[in-house]
Amino acid sequence: MTIDLLKDLNPAQRKAAEAISGPILILAGPGSGKTRVITYRIAYLVRTVGVNPHRILAVTFTNKAAREMRERLERLLAGSVKDMTLGTFHAICAGILRRDGEAIGIQREFVIFDADDQEKLLKQAAADANVDPKQYPVGKITAAISSAKSQMTTPEKFRENARNYFDEIVARVYERYEKMLRQNNAVDFDDLLLKTVFLFKRHPEILKRYQERYVHLLVDEFQDTNLVQYELVKLLAGRHRNVAVVGDPDQSIYSWRAADLRNVFNFERDFPDAQIYYLEQNYRSTAKILQVASSVIADNRARKDIKLWTENEPGDPVCLLEAYNEQEEAQMVVREAERLTGSKKYRLSDIAVMYRTNAQSRALEEAFIRYGVPYKLVAGTRFYERREVKDLIAYFRLIHNPADSVSLMRIINVPTRGLGEKSIVEMQAWARGRGLSLFEALEASSTAVDKPPLTARALASFDIFYKLIQGFIEDSRQMPFLEFFDRVLERSGYQAYLKVQPDGEERLENIAELRTVAEPFNGLPPGEALSPFLESVSLVSDLDNLDETEGGVTLITLHQAKGLEFPVVFIVGLEEGVLPHFRSFDDPAQMEEERRLCYVGVTRAKRRLYLLRAFRRSLMGGSTVNEPSRFLEAIPSNLTTEAVSPNEPVQPLIPLQKKLYQYAERPPQAQAAQVSKSAAPGLSRTHVRPSAPAYKTGDQVRHPVFGDGVVISTLPVKDDHEIVVSFKDRGLKKLLLSFAKLEKT
DNA sequence: GCCTCTGGATTTTTT
DNA sequence: ATCCAGAGGC
Numbered sequence: 001m002t003i004d005l006l007k008d009l010n011p012a013q014r015k016a017a018e019a020i021s022g023p024i025l026i027l028a029g030p031g032s033g034k035t036r037v038i039t040y041r042i043a044y045l046v047r048t049v050g051v052n053p054h055r056i057l058a059v060t061f062t063n064k065a066a067r068e069m070r071e072r073l074e075r076l077l078a079g080s081v082k083d084m085t086l087g088t089f090h091a092i093c094a095g096i097l098r099r100d101g102e103a104i105g106i107q108r109e110f111v112i113f114d115a116d117d118q119e120k121l122l123k124q125a126a127a128d129a130n131v132d133p134k135q136y137p138v139g140k141i142t143a144a145i146s147s148a149k150s151q152m153t154t155p156e157k158f159r160e161n162a163r164n165y166f167d168e169i170v171a172r173v174y175e176r177y178e179k180m181l182r183q184n185n186a187v188d189f190d191d192l193l194l195k196t197v198f199l200f201k202r203h204p205e206i207l208k209r210y211q212e213r214y215v216h217l218l219v220d221e222f223q224d225t226n227l228v229q230y231e232l233v234k235l236l237a238g239r240h241r242n243v244a245v246v247g248d249p250d251q252s253i254y255s256w257r258a259a260d261l262r263n264v265f266n267f268e269r270d271f272p273d274a275q276i277y278y279l280e281q282n283y284r285s286t287a288k289i290l291q292v293a294s295s296v297i298a299d300n301r302a303r304k305d306i307k308l309w310t311e312n313e314p315g316d317p318v319c320l321l322e323a324y325n326e327q328e329e330a331q332m333v334v335r336e337a338e339r340l341t342g343s344k345k346y347r348l349s350d351i352a353v354m355y356r357t358n359a360q361s362r363a364l365e366e367a368f369i370r371y372g373v374p375y376k377l378v379a380g381t382r383f384y385e386r387r388e389v390k391d392l393i394a395y396f397r398l399i400h401n402p403a404d405s406v407s408l409m410r411i412i413n414v415p416t417r418g419l420g421e422k423s424i425v426e427m428q429a430w431a432r433g434r435g436l437s438l439f440e441a442l443e444a445s446s447t448a449v450d451k452p453p454l455t456a457r458a459l460a461s462f463d464i465f466y467k468l469i470q471g472f473i474e475d476s477r478q479m480p481f482l483e484f485f486d487r488v489l490e491r492s493g494y495q496a497y498l499k500v501q502p503d504g505e506e507r508l509e510n511i512a513e514l515r516t517v518a519e520p521f522n523g524l525p526p527g528e529a530l531s532p533f534l535e536s537v538s539l540v541s542d543l544d545n546l547d548e549t550e551g552g553v554t555l556i557t558l559h560q561a562k563g564l565e566f567p568v569v570f571i572v573g574l575e576e577g578v579l580p581h582f583r584s585f586d587d588p589a590q591m592e593e594e595r596r597l598c599y600v601g602v603t604r605a606k607r608r609l610y611l612l613r614a615f616r617r618s619l620m621g622g623s624t625v626n627e628p629s630r631f632l633e634a635i636p637s638n639l640t641t642e643a644v645s646p647n648e649p650v651q652p653l654i655p656l657q658k659k660l661y662q663y664a665e666r667p668p669q670a671q672a673a674q675v676s677k678s679a680a681p682g683l684s685r686t687h688v689r690p691s692a693p694a695y696k697t698g699d700q701v702r703h704p705v706f707g708d709g710v711v712i713s714t715l716p717v718k719d720d721h722e723i724v725v726s727f728k729d730r731g732l733k734k735l736l737l738s739f740a741k742l743e744k745t
Numbered sequence: 746g747c748c749t750c751t752g753g754a755t756t757t758t759t760t
Numbered sequence: 761a762t763c764c765a766g767a768g769g770c
Binding site: 060061062063064065088089090091112114115189190192193221224253254256257259356357358359413416418420538539557558559560562563581582583584593597619620 | 746747754755756757758759760
């Protein structure tokens with residue numbers, strides 16, 4: 001069986017999987033079986049070569065990818081992968097720091113600050129450094145610091161290199177911020193990587209242990225690594241040098257998060273003996289879709305010469321559609337989705353709609369709701385960013401790490417305990433004067449002789465809060481985790497507090513959801529569950545929970561769509577200013593990234609691809625007329641059609657006489673909520689529906705945008721009406737009565 | 746402490 | 761158009 005393990009791979013894939021010694025760069029085009037190669041390579045290492053899984057390190061970019069890979073490997077290797085290190089850079093580094101961070105002064109109980117905590121701390125740091133947030137927005141400073149961290153620039157180095165006054169300001173805040181992180185016993189996301197590199201450089205003996213252990217390294221999505229991550233790879237691979245990196249420069253779309261596709265080009269320089277393998281056969285898309293993709297990306301300069309080819313059938317032409325505005329664009333998508341699923345060839349879950357900006361999802365959602373077609377929105381407010389979830393987690397974090405003043409500040413007056421801004425500031429000042437953390441100050445202030453200058457009432461409140469948390473700390477060591485969870489929720493008063501909130505019910509549901517996340521930790525001995533629980537909630541994202549099997553059309557940003565595939569893909573908003581986004585206009589490098597983004601979208605499609613644009617689009621209040629996207633120009637016209645379907649008449653604006661409303665029995669909101677767990681119930685938008693149409697064929701009408709026209713036909717659509725009007729200047733337009741502001745003339 | 750008003754911004758967000 | 765943060769009033 002060992003020989004045949006790789007029999008499912010094509011020759012190129014097989015070579016890449018079998019080249020197990022020395023540095024390897026695998027350039028893998030979209031749909032070329034990259035994941036397959038990685039998993040088989042690991043399986044081959046373990047089963048055929050006999051490598052102990054303990055000696056393998058595999059890095060993915062998302063937890064989801066890590067989980068999926070683990071599942072595949074478990075199937076392939078029957079469960080011997082437990083000892084393998086498999087996870088994101090961040091998760092792996094968190095583990096290393098937990099184990100060995102004390103060598104550089106990071107205590108074992110450290111917490112991970114997310115973007116939200118980071119912002120709060122930075123605001124405080126800026127205030128402490130006397131920086132006026134009006135003059136120097138905290139956001140800009142945050143970006144500067146994060147970018148500095150991604151390039152391994154320490155506060156000291158940053159100060160040395162400061163070239164203008166803004167840099168000076170940033171340096172000041174950066175120094176202060178770092179100090180505060182240490183005081184809070186916290187690290188931010190960037191630190192997880194940075195501190196690990198620092199640990200390795202400072203303590204070669206620790207690095208050596210990891211170097212010795214990991215005989216084989218694998219890095220997926222290498223094009224999206226940043227300098228720090230690459231540095232980690234180089235350090236860890238320093239001993240055995242068996243490092244395989246897999247990536248595709250054409251799919252690098254995260255440069256704004258400091259991903260540096262130069263890593264791909266530098267790999268050959270840093271590992272001159274690297275072998276390079278190309279995976280160029282595409283198994284995913286039809287030949288036409290693939291050619292469209294190639295034509296879109298061909299104009300970029302920063303490329304590796306990956307030549308995609310396929311044995312798949314040519315397939316249908318790619319549909320290019322122009323709508324009048326984003327509402328019509330959305331309507332076209334919904335109708336076509338209905339048409340495709342009506343023919344039973346596709347299910348709704350086979351279909352995805354992709355867009356550049358989240359704001360574009362709105363018009364789409366409205367159309368899906370209006371037509372009663374189930375959809376699921378990836379995004380919305382992310383679960384772990386919801387206030388109630390963050391609040392409760394703040395309790396747990398404080399219990400776990402009382403030095404975490406950011407968490408303390410978050411909850412000290414939630415629910416209200418009569419501790420306002422003023423009392424807290426006093427207490428902070430008092431703490432600082434004595435070199436105490438806030439929590440220590442709470443403890444000390446009740447017995448101190450020189451108490452902070454506060455009312456007895458405030459002091460009592462602080463004391464009650466202190467005793468509350470102190471009690472929780474003891475509880476956490478004594479009871480099963482879920483019992484502890486419930487106790488915190490109840491005795492903190494948070495549960496009662498939520499109950500009386502306007503949207504309390506929903507918030508409590510989110511808490512219940514968090515509780516299910518806590519369940520798996522219940523089996524651990526008392527006192528040992530809190531830490532792993534917190535770790536698990538710090539490093540997850542919402543995409544991790546995207547359920548691809550559930551019914552409904554997927555609405556997703558192009559960024560989030562990376563790594564996914566769908567039989568049918570609609571990309572909307574192919575207009576100058578939207579895709580490419582106008583913020584990229586003045587930077588050629590960014591423009592190339594927009595092109596890659598478009599390429600990523602196109603290559604998600606297996607069988608059918610639709611590229612839509614709107615003539616006019618409302619943006620930030622106003623309405624603009626956009627040119628078609630430059631990315632459409634490169635597409636050879638023999639690959640495309642402007643008909644909705646090549647086999648049907650070319651009349652995209654005339655209603656397709658189809659049974660469109662098979663889902664429409666229940667109220668639309670209920671359906672949307674049902675299929676889109678992560679879509680907030682903000683979807684309970686109300687729809688004002690007109691009664692019978694006051695229009696019939698032949699009526700003269702006026703439209704605020706289109707001008708004068710005559711009604712051609714009306715068509716009852718659920719509880720709305722679709723009206724086709726022939727306008728003097730604009731020709732035929734199909735309008736929804738509830739949308740169009742028509743008046744009779 | 747909670748409510749309301751105003752001004753500013755508004756790409757993408759794997760961790 | 762809309763969402764959010766911060767300010768100011770009750």
